Amino acid sequence: MKLLLIEDELELLQEMQHYLEKENYLCETAHTFREADEKIHMYPYDIAIVDITLPGGSGLELIEMLKKAHPETGIIIVSAKNSLHDKLSGLETGADDYLTKPFHLSELNARVKSLLRRRKFQGAKTVCFNELEVKLEDNSVLVHGSKLVLTKKEYELLLYFIANKNRLLTRESIAEHLWGDNIDFVNNFDFIYTHINNLRKKIRQTGGVDYIRTVYGMGYKFTDQ
Amino acid sequence: MKLLTQINLQFLAFSVAVMLALGIGVFYAVTYVVNEETAEKLENSALLVQQQIEQGASYPSFPPFIEVSEITEQPQATVFADTSLRSISEEEMEDYRTLTLVRNIRNTTYKITIRESKLEAESLIQNIFLFVGLSLFGLVVCLSFLNFFINRSVWKPFYNNLRQIQDFSLQSLKPVALQASRITEFSVLNEAITALIGRVLADYQVLVNFTENAAHELQTPLSIMRVKLESLLNISTMTREQSEIVQSLFASVNRLAKLNSSLVLLTKVENQQFQGTEVIQIKHAFESKLLEFQELIDLKKLTVKCEFTTDFAFEMNSQLCDILLTNLFSNAINHNFAGGALNIKTDKNIFSMCNTIESPLVNPDKIFDRFYKENPASKSSGLGLAIVKKICDSHQIEIHQECVENTLCFALHFLL
The missing domain is CATH 1.10.287 (Helix Hairpins)
Known part of the structure; x- marks a missing residue:
């Protein structure tokens, strides 16, 4: 999988690159409009992550060019401006997703995975992790072939975990993933604890292995190592 | 009242007042002149009669216009009076102006009475008055119309510009195009x-x-x-x-x-930077938001009671509506205690939401203030309800809070 990361903040760009390279993606970076422009025309990419505000031009223009040169490329906008107008014009230009800064890398990773699935496999596919099988078409989960009944949030949580397996997921990022960033939870993450406990219980009851590790004070890790 | 109406009404009122004053003035002036004229005529006639008597001719008698009689000695006098007499031909009373002279001519005292019918003079006065009155009236009407049209054309740019200013919106970022005027x-x-x-x-x-x-x-x-x-x-x-x-x-x-x-x-x-409004079905919006929070509600084991007796549509920005509801719900759930209650109901165009809280509010009036926290140790931003208030203020929504013991209620009055 080949990704193009377009972001003018070098520090942020590096971190994004490191995080995504660990997922075994081939990451190319560009931190100015011109550099991005060159790379877009040189190679095809599976996914491009585009910052809207760039020195030398607008990310929206890049998206237009990308759509012309390689219409099959999936596009995720990353913007510091949390404005509906930008979001709508971005999605109208042909972007597939929109992420507002500051975002969690785990969230970006989950979005990249979800977009890849939609792009590469025409949307119909299952996500597997050992004995766990998530059927994306009908949002159902199978453990050893038997059905696991989850609530909507538990289902989203499981998918998020699988997308970010072997990584620490902070409670903040889980809260934002499940509830969006408009919500103010008074830094009270009890409800996440409850969600996770319910998920664990259900997986175990259906005969699966509980892969969720609690990382004290920080969050959770979904791992079989 | 519109400026032009005001000007026109005032103009009309003054014109009518002036017209009335002029009319009354003209009436008295004409009456005075006519009366003077009659008096002069009577005096002339009397002088003629007097001269005839002096010349020794037989004195004329045309009652009721000229009557001469000899009377016993009386001092000389000249008296003007108004009398009513039966007319010669008809059986009606007629008004006369009478001049009575008592004169000593060649040692005989004569009383000379000269009368003149007032009918003629009155009809003259009437005609003049009618003519002048109609002219004045016509003048006032003409001037009013003239005034109306002049005002309208003079104030036209003003009204155009007023409309422009009314239509001005900060969001459009378009300066108003005011109509130029030659009036300083x-x-x-x-x-x-x-x-x-x-x-x-x-x-x-x-x-x-x-x-x-x-x-x-x-x-x-x-x-x-x-x-x-x-x-x-x-x-x-x-x-x-x-x-x-x-x-x-x-x-x-x-x-x-x-x-x-x-x-x-x-x-x-x-700054009203959220543009574009949609018609939102309030009941549906609240129900779907409730569904979104259902799991959190379940986790806190809250008892929810919903009474949607009415539904109504409200026009507002959909993003803001979402933020408004999210903040209200998360506030009601965050500050609730496990096993508490959450009551939601709509009544006409009022939506109210009551939730139990751990302890009564210390400063219920400050609840919408920025950075105000009931519990200073709370890690909350203290902005959630400030945002709610601001969104309500920027739309036609009145929000009130009421805290009775351990229940906090928010009532949103949607001004349709």
Whole structure:
């Protein structure tokens, strides 16, 4: 999988690159409009992550060019401006997703995975992790072939975990993933604890292995190592 | 009252008053002149009669117009009077102006009475009065119309510009195109308004830019901090002490990010930067938001009671509506206790939401203030309800809170 990361903040760009390279993606970076422009025309990419505000031009223009040169490329906008107008014009230009800064890398990773699935496999596919099988078409989960009944949030949580397996997921990022960033939870993450406990219980009851590790004070890790 | 109506009415009132005054004046003047004229005529006739008597001719007698009689000695006198006599031909009473003279002519005292019918004079006065009155009336009518049309054309640019100013909106960022006028006052007004609007637009732009810059410039370093800390947290070789420090940093950065985005949101609502409205079915909006929060409600084991007796449509920005409801619900759930209650109901165009709270509010009046927290130790941003209030203020929604013991209620009055 080949990704193009377009972001003018070098520090942020590096971190994004490191995080995504660990997922075994081939990451190319560009931190100015011109550099991005060159790379877009040189190679095809599976996914491009585009910052809207760039020195030398607008990310929206890049998206237009990308759509012309390689219409099959999936596009995720990353913007510091949390404005509906930008979001709508971005999605109208042909972007597939929109992420507002500051975002969690785990969230970006989950979005990249979800977009890849939609792009590469025409949307119909299952996500597997050992004995766990998530059927994306009908949002159902199978453990050893038997059905696991989850609530909507538990289902989203499981998918998020699988997308970010072997990584620490902070409670903040889980809260934002499940509830969006408009919500103010008074830094009270009890409800996440409850969600996770319910998920664990259900997986175990259906005969699966509980892969969720609690990382004290920080969050959770979904791992079989 | 419209300016033009006011001007026209005043003009009409003054014109009528002047017309009446002139009419009355003319009436008295004409009457006076006619009476003088009659008196002169009577005196002339009397002089003629007197001369005839002096010349020794037989004195004339045409009753009731001229009557001469000899009387016993009386002092000489000249008396004007009005009398009513039966007319010669008809059986009606007729008014006469009478001049009675008592004169000593050649040692005989004569009483000479000269009368003149007032009918003629009265009809003359009437005719003159009618003519003058009609002329005045016509003049007033003509002037009123003239006044009306002149005013309308003179004030036309003013009204056009007024409409322009009324239609002015900050969001469009378009300066108003005022109609030029040759009238000094209007062009001065135009200049003043254009300058004022220019200043307002410039200030607004500065504010909008600042908000956007603040959002962008602050969110970027926050992003970097957060991402770096996340990477740091993923390094598993940290000691417990080190990881605690990083965690605390991470939590603070998250709070800062949250605070920044909330403040930016508040400013954006204040500056009315959310454009475009949709017709929102209130019942549906609340029900779907309730569904969204269902799991949190279940986790806190809250008892929810819903009474949607009415449904109504309300026009507002959909993004703001979502934020409004999210903040209301998360407030009601966050500050509730496990096993508490949440009652939601609509009644006509009032939506109310009551939730139990752990202890009665200390300062219920301050609940909508920015950064006000009932519990100072709370890590909440203290902006959630400030945002709610701001959104309500910027739409036609009145919000009231009421706290009775351990129940906090919010009533949203949607002004349809």
